[in-house]
Amino acid sequence: MATPPRVRFAPSPTGYLHIGGARTALFNWLEARRDHGRFVLRIEDTDRERSTVESVQAILDGLRWLGLDWDEGPEVGGPYAPYFQTDRLATYRAAADRLVAEKKAYLCYCTKEELEERRKVFERQKRPYKYEGTCRNRTEPVPGRTAVVRFRMPDSDETVTFEDRVIGKISKQSSDLDDFVMLRADGIPLYNFGAVVDDHGMEITLVIRGQEHINSTFPQLLVYRALGWKTPDFAHLPLILGPDREKLSKRRHPEADVMLHRKNGILPEALLNFIVRLGWSHGNEEIISREQMVQWFGFDHVGSTSGVWNPEKLLWLNQHYLKTLPEADVAQRLLPFLAQRGVDAAGDPRLPRVVVALRERSKTLVEMAELARPFFVRPEMDPKAVAKHLDDTGRVMLRKAREALSPVTPWAASGIDPVLKALSESEGVGMGKVAQPIRVAVTGSTVSPPIGETLELLGKDETLERIDAALR
């Protein structure tokens, strides 16, 4: 507690920001914000085959959309720069050289083909693969080959243990580990080495990551020890599972894409709220603002059981935020969704009122935009709605309604509703018989806010014109 924590989110830029990554980033961010610490963003771009600059951008965009700002990292710099691993190769080389000199690591000349061959043999024998140490005691280079650097596991078996902030004590036998590759021949580090060198170099005090990394913690711990470095604390977060109960992955779960949710009209507030409750809780609280998260967050209430993605709850939260955020704010965010549907409502004074009228009937901005469209442009008519409500009797009622409506002034729900009510009474029919034909005539569908409100928002001229058009 004495020194503020330094935490980091270290994604590899091999695709868009996914939900699991976003949640890891969020927990790191919360930990840093709560405790006046620093949130570092480091890009682990050491997989040159798959890393792309587009992915880096996609990840930064995703984090920004969620409002997870980083104190150090790409585009903002910081005292431990650079923050891209491929810009830090000299550091890894130096650490690796030292380990080799101290015989805690060694040069390995085995080829990938040879290793692949051995791996197959192990597989056939149904034994877990482990590097066999072919080069462990080699003293001379193999001509014509370049060497990778391997970590030398302890000769005698021992128990490697650490105290996880979420799970508690976790241990493993070192004999279950093998001499893993730390550095490729071209000097680019592999995860278990690069992460350690950087976490130490960047003075990270707490490593927060997903449970899929528990097993890689053990070799990393041995690297810290070999280098004589103090180890950070670890907190392994429970996994997020897809509906099939398997780890949420880009390959099989489209909902793993953070930006897909944005496209689907989900608000970042809702996504964050949903994600934070997957694995963390604060009593019975369900609706949790960003400020409250920062205030309440702590690892004592992070659970250790995996959570399943639950789209209905996300939608429920989304509607909650749609209903409670200031309407001007929601209106602003709705604009691009309207634009996609050919509606330019920017600056239209009715927009915030339309938002208020629609937010309790929309779960997403997409739904809201669709319901909002008829208020700004002539709608296409839903044939089923027309057939049902604008049949002969419907049209007769619509004509009468039009006559009753035309003298109404001023044009407001408070004046419109009594007129329609009176009509339904004089005709001896329910309000539905009166309102539905009008609703279909002006919005093209059977669903809209209360009829008086709908007509008021639409305006008198537009209302009467649409009724006339429907009557034609």
Next chain:
RNA sequence: GUCCCCGUCGUCUAGAGGCCCAGGACGCUGGCCUUUCAAGCCGGUAACACGGGUUCGAAUCCCGUCGGGGACACCA
């Protein structure tokens, strides 16, 4: 297969030995409200994986079984 982690309603979870014949939320569902669709309000449904211990007492501690997931690369 080996190793690691996990196991409370369908789902997210509260629960840190008696407050629990288990609470909240989403979903589903009955009702109310109602001019549509919603929203809202009231009610219902549904869980401590199983078996042994420890204890006066266990969802909570220990062991085992079963189940689920994760990791086993010159990916991260």
